[in-house]
Amino acid sequence: MIRVCGGVNNGTLNIEKLEVLKLATHQETTNPLCPSCGKRMKSAGKGQGFRCKDCGTNNDTVIKLPVNRNIKAGIYEVPPCARRHISKPLVRSSDPKAFPSR
Secondary structure, three states: OEEEEEEEEOOEEEEEEEEEOOOOOOEEEEOOEOOOOOOEOEEOOOOOOEEOOOOOOEEOOOEEEEOOOOOOOEEEEOOHHHOOOOOOOHHHOOOOOEEOOO
């Protein structure tokens, strides 16, 4: 969930400051490993699970791995060269959640 300070112009969102309130969990799905031969299984089609091409073993489960992201909840701003309005830089504020760009 984010809160944005900026404007929309011609389908482009122009942002000067961005506050990330809460991060959503993000998972990556991969095909499971075959329990007998250890190779990656292939999809058998929509709703049909997975099948090993070498030994013919079937499996219905998908592996979901959490993805580590390089973003934290806090306030972000654009670099000073990209600012278009007169605004107080986050570096000068006393907010510990502020992440200045440079």
